[in-house]
Amino acid sequence: MTLFLSDPDFHQPLASELPEGSRRELPGLGWLSENDLTQTPLLAFARQTLPQIIETQAVSINAWADRLIDAVAGVLPDDQPWHLHLWPEYGEGRAGLNRCELIRNAMKERLKKRRRHLLRSLNDDIVPFTPHSSLVQCFLTSPETGWLSVSIAPQPFERRGIISAFPRGFIPWAEDKAAPSRAFAKVIESELRLGRQIEAGKTVVDLGASPGSWSYVAVKRGANVIAIDRSELREDLMRSPRLRFETADAFKYKPPQMVDWLICDVIAAPQRSIDLLLEWLGERRMRHFIVTIKFKGADEYPLLEQLKQCAPPLCADFRLTRLCANKNEVCAFGSLQPD
Ligand SMILES: C[S@@+](CC[C@H](N)C(=O)[O-])C[C@H]1O[C@@H](n2cnc3c(N)ncnc32)[C@H](O)[C@@H]1O
Numbered sequence: 001m002t003l004f005l006s007d008p009d010f011h012q013p014l015a016s017e018l019p020e021g022s023r024r025e026l027p028g029l030g031w032l033s034e035n036d037l038t039q040t041p042l043l044a045f046a047r048q049t050l051p052q053i054i055e056t057q058a059v060s061i062n063a064w065a066d067r068l069i070d071a072v073a074g075v076l077p078d079d080q081p082w083h084l085h086l087w088p089e090y091g092e093g094r095a096g097l098n099r100c101e102l103i104r105n106a107m108k109e110r111l112k113k114r115r116r117h118l119l120r121s122l123n124d125d126i127v128p129f130t131p132h133s134s135l136v137q138c139f140l141t142s143p144e145t146g147w148l149s150v151s152i153a154p155q156p157f158e159r160r161g162i163i164s165a166f167p168r169g170f171i172p173w174a175e176d177k178a179a180p181s182r183a184f185a186k187v188i189e190s191e192l193r194l195g196r197q198i199e200a201g202k203t204v205v206d207l208g209a210s211p212g213s214w215s216y217v218a219v220k221r222g223a224n225v226i227a228i229d230r231s232e233l234r235e236d237l238m239r240s241p242r243l244r245f246e247t248a249d250a251f252k253y254k255p256p257q258m259v260d261w262l263i264c265d266v267i268a269a270p271q272r273s274i275d276l277l278l279e280w281l282g283e284r285r286m287r288h289f290i291v292t293i294k295f296k297g298a299d300e301y302p303l304l305e306q307l308k309q310c311a312p313p314l315c316a317d318f319r320l321t322r323l324c325a326n327k328n329e330v331c332a333f334g335s336l337q338p339d
Helices: 008-017 061-072 095-113 116-121 184-194 213-220 270-282 298-310
Strands: 002-005 023-026 030-033 048-050 053-057 082-088 134-142 145-151 203-207 224-229 243-247 259-264 286-294 315-321 329-336
Touching: 008 023, 008 030, 008 298, 048 145, 061 082, 061 095, 061 134, 061 145, 082 095, 095 116, 095 134, 184 213, 184 286, 184 315, 184 329, 203 213, 213 224, 213 259, 259 270, 270 286, 270 298, 286 298, 298 315
Parallel strands: 082 134, 203 224, 203 259, 224 243, 259 286
Antiparallel strands: 002 030, 002 048, 023 030, 053 145, 134 145, 286 329, 315 329
């Protein structure tokens, strides 16, 4: 069984992305499916995926710690890193969070006494998966009940399009009061999910750039930006020696040579943004990309199928996710297949 977690308002859109038939709703959480992950390559509306999940119970903190150790001992590959995402799905206050913290500590104490090698290979940092990473996810639906999933390497890496390295797939909105708008948070979140940042000296094309918060991130990092829009960007960005502004149609602009990044947040019908991304990928105009697909209504979500089919063969890494920082939008981001 696999559990696909959704955000509250995106329960039905996620259901329509899953294969017909064998799915069951876990109210308030998402969908349980008997299908294995090969049938669900990309899911724009899944917040997190928990493969091989089982329902479980434990009467105390120590009993939870034992459940976790039983689930991993002799199961995880020796001397390879593993991550534990443990969170509550009940209650309003801190009680559930505190319980999870106590369970984590109890598990570590027990591992110190009996299976030190497992403690040594437990990595508490949130880092992108490598082919050697395993992931254990456990959430409590009450102090004594919950669900447990163990995804053994290389699965988390291979399925990083739907299995997030962030607990529950959640990334808080980035804050920066100096940015021209809060939209900059979409770039930051995409970079975090990708495990790759726009870096100093890189070339960036920003389509639909005004008022400039995506360009702002790139300029601040020391990248060189070509910003395309019909309206100018904020004054300080227009003066930046790192930014060249061109009044042009985002859908007609072609860079003179391959650029490191395409970033695109243009307001347009979803099919236009999808076509734009596929054209840039097909013509190998950029190495990496972050592109927003904006929707007016849920009836447009099936348009994403074309991206799910056509983009992955052109890419070394392709993600399609409704970011925590997205409203009625989805972001496509990733890296082109190298030559
Ligand atoms: C949501 S805003 C972009 C916000 C920007 N990413 C930021 O963070 O400041 C969308 C922009 O797309 C621009 N736009 C829409 N259609 C365009 C087109 N065909 N060519 C160029 N720009 C376009 C609009 O002028 C608008 O500034």
